Each structure stands twice: as C-alpha cells, then as structure tokens.
Amino acid sequence: MNVVTRGIKNAFRSPMRSGAIILMLAISIGLILSMLVARSSVNAKIDQVKSTAGTNITISPAGVFGFAGGGNNLTSTQVDQIVKTSHITSTTATLNDQLASTDTNLTPSLTLGNFGARQARFESNNSSSSTSNGPTSAELASRPAPTPHTTVTGTTNPNSISTNGAKLSITSGATIDGNSTAYVALLGKDLASKNNLIVGKTFTAYGKTFTVNGIYTTGNTFQDSGIIMPLATVQNLSGQPGQVSSVIAKVDSGSNVNASVNSLKSTLGNKADIVSQAQQAEDSVASLQSISSLALASVIGSAIAGAIIILLAMIMIVRERRKEIGVIKAIGGTNKKVMAQFISEALTITVVGSIIGLTLGVLVSGPMTSSLVSSSQNSSSSSQLIARTSGGPGGFIRGGFNRVGSNLTQVTSSITPQVFAISVGITLLIAIVGSAVPSWFIARISPAEVLRTE
Amino acid sequence: MLEVKNLTKSFESPSGKVTALENVNISIKTGEFASIIGKSGSGKSTLLSMLGALDTPTSGSIKVDEVDISKLSASKQTVYRAKKIGFVFQQYNLIPNLSALENVMLALEFGGMASGKRKKRAVQLLEEVGITPDEMLRRPTRLSGGQQQRVSIARALANHPSIILADEPTGNLDSKTGKMIFDMLHSLSRKENTTILAVTHDMDIAGKTDRTFTLKDGKIAV
Structure with a gap:
C-alpha cells in the first residue's frame, strides 16, 4: 500500500x-x-x-412617429448633412403622405374600423366635444362617417417598404426608380384589387395621372393598401419640396455605427430622433x-x-x-x-x-x-x-x-x-x-x- | 552505544524559563536494557523525545553509534527515526484505519524496504510477537491492548533499529499482560542485541532491567 x-x-x-x-x-x-x-x-x-443587427441608422424628425405626433419634416439641408456624414455609404429617404378622397380617384382598400374611427375622431368636424375625453358615442354617431385615407410613400428606394428587410416583392410589373420625378407608382396588392387596377392602368392623385408600374405585396394589410411613388414626385406634388419624414442611412461597418450616430446627433441636434439597429439590438439583449x-x-x-x-x-x-x-x-x-x-x-x-x-x-x-x-x-x-x-x-x-x-x-x-x-x-x-x-x-x-x- | 552528554532542554513559558532537563549524562551499551524512572513532570518524556530525535535539545549532545543526532538536519533526523529508532508507546499509537499487517508494513516503507519484500518481513515480525494470521488482518480497534502493544513492538523492530525507546510500554496493560510485554522486550534485547530504553514508573519492571536511571526535576539522581 x-x-x-x-x-x-x-x-x-x-x-x-x-x-x-x-x-x-x-x-x-x-x-x-x-x-x-x-x-x-x-x-x-x-x-x-x-x-x-446590421449597420443601418434611422433618422426621423423629432416628435414624429408614423402619422402621429408633431414636429417638422427633415429639410433638404439636413438630408445633405446626413449624406455627407463620414462612414455613411448610402441613404434611403422617405416622405409619407395621405390622400383623401378629394386628392385621388382611388377608393381606399382599408376600412377604418373602430380603431381607425377613434384615431379620426378629432378631424371629423368642428363640433366641440362635450367632455374632455373626446366625443361620446352619441356625438360620433351624429357626425358624418369619417373616411379612410390612402397612404402614399415617396421613397428613393422602394425596397425599404419591405417589412422583412428583404427586397420588395413585386407580384406583377416592375419596380420604379425612386430618384425619378415621373408620375409612376407601385400599388399595394389590396389597393389594386379594390380599384381593379393592373399594371399599365392609370389613376389620378394630386390632380395628376399616374401609371401603375407594378403591384407589390408585403403580407401586411396596411402596407398592401398603400402607394409607393418616387420621393421627388411626392415632395413636389404635396408641396413639400426637399422634405423627408425619415432617412435610413447605411454605415460602412458595424464598428463605425456609434461614431456616425454621435456625429449625426451633433449636426442635427434636437431636430431629429436617431436610432441605430446596433443600439436597438443592444437594448434588446x-x-x-x-x-x-x-x-x-x-x-x-x-x-x-x-x-x-x-x-x-x-x-x-x-x-x-x-x-x-x-x-x-x-x-x-x-x-x-x-x-x-x-x-x-x-x-x-x-x-x-x-x-x-x-x-x-x-x-x-x-x-x-x-x-x-x-x-x-x-x-x-x-x-x-x-x-x-x-x-x-x-x-x-x-x-x-x-x-x-x-x-x-x-x-x-x-x-x-x-x-x-x-x-x-x-x-x-x-x-x-x-x-x-x-x-x-x-x-x-x-x-x-x-x-x-x- | 548511546551516549548523552550535558543534555539540557529549556522552554520559554508565560511564567518564564522552564528547564525540563539539566546537564543529563547517560551512557548505555549496545544490547543493554535500561529503564528511566521518575515522577510525573520529572522530564522522562522530554528525555525520550530528545533521544528519539522528535525534539532538539537546547544544549548538549546525543551520540548514537558515534553520530551526534542533535546536530542532524531535519531530513536526516527523519531517516534516523526511520532506521535507527523503534518507538513503543503507552497508547500503542497504531494507525487506526490500517490493519496490524499494514501498520508494520508502513514502518518498513519508511525504512526504505522494497515494496515486494515488505509483506513477508511484516508477517515474520508479527509471528515473532505472537500475532496470528487472522489478527494480522484486523484493524487496531479489533485487537486487545496486549495485542496492539505486540503489533507496536513488531513495528518498532521492523527496520532493525539500534535503539528501542519505550514510553510506559506496560502502562495501559493489566499486570499479567504487562509482564508478558516486558519479557518480550527483554528477550528481544538479548536475541537481537538491541539497546532498549524504557520509561516507566513501575518499580517492579525497573528492577528487572540491566540499569535504572532516576530522573528528578530534570536531573539524573545518583
């Protein structure tokens, strides 16, 4: 032993x-x-x-979120500043607008529903609400029924509308050049179907005649009820020249994202809300x-x-x-x-x-x-x-x-x-x-x- | 030959310096059976621990076969304990979770014997002290006091030591068994020509040894 x-x-x-x-x-x-x-x-x-997470940075006007909130769109000067920021390789600018029945001959494919109706309750007429919490159901019933609007997205890159980050799915026709000033449009599947429009047909918007270049689908009902037009076309026709409601800037590498965000924050100050994909990923983890x-x-x-x-x-x-x-x-x-x-x-x-x-x-x-x-x-x-x-x-x-x-x-x-x-x-x-x-x-x-x- | 000259051991205690041994001089010839008697606290155990290189003296020399063990390094003292000294304690001090055989083999291992030879030698030693093959495989707790002390003697003899130091070897045994153990040690000293120094307070036993030293207050009484 x-x-x-x-x-x-x-x-x-x-x-x-x-x-x-x-x-x-x-x-x-x-x-x-x-x-x-x-x-x-x-x-x-x-x-x-x-x-x-990707290297994209989203710049939106301060106070604006979709169609809610206040604030001013980003100006062409601000967009130029974004484009000139170092490490930013490309940008996609978007301007959102809504067409009322007086602006277009298209019938909206979305019905308001009770959610939409509640969102639209302040815009209906001039009658004042009897309570501070908004109109009562009786008051709402007495008003003329609000009509849904058709959403227009003017963009330099139609693919940015895709909800999954991939290329926009065009079911028929072809995509449009986002940088042109032509009166061409891509119609969401639901909107096209509602108005019996196919590729090559025309419709009117902002008093002009637009040609349907293609039909797209995203799988999202809201998106599929909208119109995509070249950015400059929307800017000019809606009377908002040079203005954009969001810019997606692509940074050359992941390591430069934070530097670019800081640089943008210093140039744009409190005029814009800046969110990077990296930051969002960081928050989520x-x-x-x-x-x-x-x-x-x-x-x-x-x-x-x-x-x-x-x-x-x-x-x-x-x-x-x-x-x-x-x-x-x-x-x-x-x-x-x-x-x-x-x-x-x-x-x-x-x-x-x-x-x-x-x-x-x-x-x-x-x-x-x-x-x-x-x-x-x-x-x-x-x-x-x-x-x-x-x-x-x-x-x-x-x-x-x-x-x-x-x-x-x-x-x-x-x-x-x-x-x-x-x-x-x-x-x-x-x-x-x-x-x-x-x-x-x-x-x-x-x-x-x-x-x-x- | 064991020769102790002017051996002094003192300790520092809270109440001051305590001299446990003072100028002790002893000389024991090879093969002699000597005993040390003295009252409790007279320095018997201290002397034994010096002789067994368990402790170092304050001054003086202890020569075993012309080698001063008090001047040896710690590692050489360990070798000295393993090869030149055999201890027999009052409490037997066998390793509790080793069998009688393994306890003797442990001493052989420390003595440097090759592992293949240990068992044979251990069995032979245990047979010599009267341990049966069945008892050899038992742990100490399953052996009587007398049997444990015999195993302890076998362990002490394992490496053919020059000296066997026994601290009250019969102190825990009844008189009959005590006498048997004493006789065993006595015959060993004769047979193996081994020097045996036993500390005891049993005057009967002391009287039967070749020489008896009496310690009183740390000094050898004449």
Whole structure:
C-alpha cells in the first residue's frame, strides 16, 4: 500500500462525513458547470443578435412617429448633412403622405374600423366635444362617417417598404426608380384589387395621372393598401419640396455605427430622433447581458464555496489527525509522504465530488438556462408588444428589430468542450486550494505530537 | 552505544524559563536494557523525545553509534527515526484505519524496504510477537491492548533499529499482560542485541532491567 492508496482509503474512513462533503462539493461543481453553460450560451446568443443587427441608422424628425405626433419634416439641408456624414455609404429617404378622397380617384382598400374611427375622431368636424375625453358615442354617431385615407410613400428606394428587410416583392410589373420625378407608382396588392387596377392602368392623385408600374405585396394589410411613388414626385406634388419624414442611412461597418450616430446627433441636434439597429439590438439583449453577469457571479461564488468546503473539511481532518500525523513522522514518515497522503485524500474527495457534480451540471444546465432566460424575458416582452402595435410607416423599420426581440428566448444551451474544460480547471483549482493549505498545517505538526497525552 | 552528554532542554513559558532537563549524562551499551524512572513532570518524556530525535535539545549532545543526532538536519533526523529508532508507546499509537499487517508494513516503507519484500518481513515480525494470521488482518480497534502493544513492538523492530525507546510500554496493560510485554522486550534485547530504553514508573519492571536511571526535576539522581 503506497501513499496514494492510503489517501484514497482515508477519504472513505468516515463514510457519512465524506458523503456530506462530497455532496456539498458536487452541488457547487454542478452549479459551476451549469452557470458556465448558461453564460456561454447567452453570450453566443448576444453575439449572434449583435452580428445580425446590421449597420443601418434611422433618422426621423423629432416628435414624429408614423402619422402621429408633431414636429417638422427633415429639410433638404439636413438630408445633405446626413449624406455627407463620414462612414455613411448610402441613404434611403422617405416622405409619407395621405390622400383623401378629394386628392385621388382611388377608393381606399382599408376600412377604418373602430380603431381607425377613434384615431379620426378629432378631424371629423368642428363640433366641440362635450367632455374632455373626446366625443361620446352619441356625438360620433351624429357626425358624418369619417373616411379612410390612402397612404402614399415617396421613397428613393422602394425596397425599404419591405417589412422583412428583404427586397420588395413585386407580384406583377416592375419596380420604379425612386430618384425619378415621373408620375409612376407601385400599388399595394389590396389597393389594386379594390380599384381593379393592373399594371399599365392609370389613376389620378394630386390632380395628376399616374401609371401603375407594378403591384407589390408585403403580407401586411396596411402596407398592401398603400402607394409607393418616387420621393421627388411626392415632395413636389404635396408641396413639400426637399422634405423627408425619415432617412435610413447605411454605415460602412458595424464598428463605425456609434461614431456616425454621435456625429449625426451633433449636426442635427434636437431636430431629429436617431436610432441605430446596433443600439436597438443592444437594448434588446440587455436582459441577456444581465443573465450573463449573474451567471459569472454564480460561477465565482460556487468556486469559492467549493474551495472553502474542501479547505475546511481538510483542515478539520488534519486537526483531528494531529496525533496520527505525529506517529507517522515519529516512525520515519517524511513531510512529503504525509502531505502526499493528504493531497491524495483531498483529490479523491474532489474527484468523486466532481464526477457527481459535473453529471449533475450536465443534467440541469439545459433547464437552468431556459428558466433563467424565460424569467428574464417575461419582464421585457410587454414593452416589445407596445412597439409592435405602433402603426404607420414609421413602424415599418422597427418591424425587423422586434423579431430579434422575440427570438431572444430561443437560447440553446450547449456544453462545449471549452466550457467543460473550464469547469474541470476550476475544480482542479478547488482541489489545489483544498490541499495546499492543509499541507502547510501538516508541515508544521511536530513528530513530538506523538507523546502528547490527550 | 548511546551516549548523552550535558543534555539540557529549556522552554520559554508565560511564567518564564522552564528547564525540563539539566546537564543529563547517560551512557548505555549496545544490547543493554535500561529503564528511566521518575515522577510525573520529572522530564522522562522530554528525555525520550530528545533521544528519539522528535525534539532538539537546547544544549548538549546525543551520540548514537558515534553520530551526534542533535546536530542532524531535519531530513536526516527523519531517516534516523526511520532506521535507527523503534518507538513503543503507552497508547500503542497504531494507525487506526490500517490493519496490524499494514501498520508494520508502513514502518518498513519508511525504512526504505522494497515494496515486494515488505509483506513477508511484516508477517515474520508479527509471528515473532505472537500475532496470528487472522489478527494480522484486523484493524487496531479489533485487537486487545496486549495485542496492539505486540503489533507496536513488531513495528518498532521492523527496520532493525539500534535503539528501542519505550514510553510506559506496560502502562495501559493489566499486570499479567504487562509482564508478558516486558519479557518480550527483554528477550528481544538479548536475541537481537538491541539497546532498549524504557520509561516507566513501575518499580517492579525497573528492577528487572540491566540499569535504572532516576530522573528528578530534570536531573539524573545518583
């Protein structure tokens, strides 16, 4: 029997006590592994979200959101400033307008419904409301029924209307040149169908005759009830030359997005609201980042707890066996041999604890990651809901971002060899701490301890 | 040959300097069975720990076969304890979770014997002190006091030591068993020509040894 086997044998000298130490150690090691898995899985998701976020910056006039709010459109000077900002490679400018029945011969394909009717209640007539909360249902009934408007989007790039960020889907005909001043238009599928218009047919708007160049579909009923025209055409005909209601600027690389946002904020001041995709992605992963920090804190806490458990256990064992250590030294056992025996004992406890702990970690890491992510996402899902329901063309761009948010809960926990290696490394560190300090105690025990009477 | 000259050991205690041993001079020939008697606190155990290189003296020399063990380095003292000294304690001090056989094999391991030879030698030693093969495989807690002390003697003899230091070897045993252990030590000193120094307060036992030293207040009383 050599020192190693004596150490292993000693580890199970008191099965109850060793069992309790091993169990505590296993729980802390299991927690280390599952928290490392949670952290690496969440970090992978954060990186994925950030890398797919894109480099677009949306600049909209301050106070304007879709067709709601106040404020002034961006002017041509401001658009020029945006275009000239360094790192911005291309821009898509958009001006939104609405056509009333007097402006066009088209019949709107959207019905107002109770939502639309409530939005339109202030515009109906001059009659004042009897309450501060708006007209009563009786007053609404006495007014002439409000009519829905047809939305016109003047844009330099018709593809920007696509709700999924891809190219606009043209079902028939061809797209239009957004930079022209021609009287051409793309009609939403629903609007075209409502007015029996096909490619090549004409309609009137702003007192001019427009040719239908193509029919598009986005899968969104509001969008499919609108018209897309070249930006300059809308600007000229609506009497808003040079003005735009939103600009999407593309930055050359992800690393320059923040610099461009800061530069735009300083040139445009409080006249515009500037939001970058990167910033939105950052905001949407904030909750995941807090999970990642929490997981790291748990890893450190568990490692310290594990080290303290084995350390205290070994100190207790060494103190209890002072006389035995004295005997071994008295009959010729060297410090090295006694230390090796106790290190072997500490390692045995740590190894058994690690095997149980790592198995436990593998089993619970999946459910633990899911539960951490889902509980944190519940609190942020309500705010995402509000963002989704905000209507109007201003919300188009945001549609893409919200899908990022809804995917956040889909964090897949996976134990990579790297995470496993880190766990084993931490465990080894625990074993070293658990052995080194008791070894120091052992070295200080005098062989004369053997003569001490108890 | 064991030769102790002017051995002094003093400690610093909260109440001042305490001299446990003062100018002790002893000389014991090889193969002699000597005993040290004295009251509690007379310095018997301190002297034994100096002779066994468990502690270092404040001054003086302890020569075993012409080597001053008090001047040895810590690692050489360990080797000295392993090869030249055999200890027999009042409390037996066997390792509790090792069998009788493993306890003797442990001393052989520290003495540097090759692992393949240890078991045979341990069995032979245990047979010599009258331990049966069944008892050899038992842990100390499952052996009687007399059996444990016999295992302890076998362990002390393992590496053919020059000196066996026995601290109250019969102190925990009934008179019959005590006498048996004493006779065993006595015959060993004759058979193996091993020097034995036993600390005891049993005057009967002391009277039967070759020489008896009396310690009083840390000094050898003449």
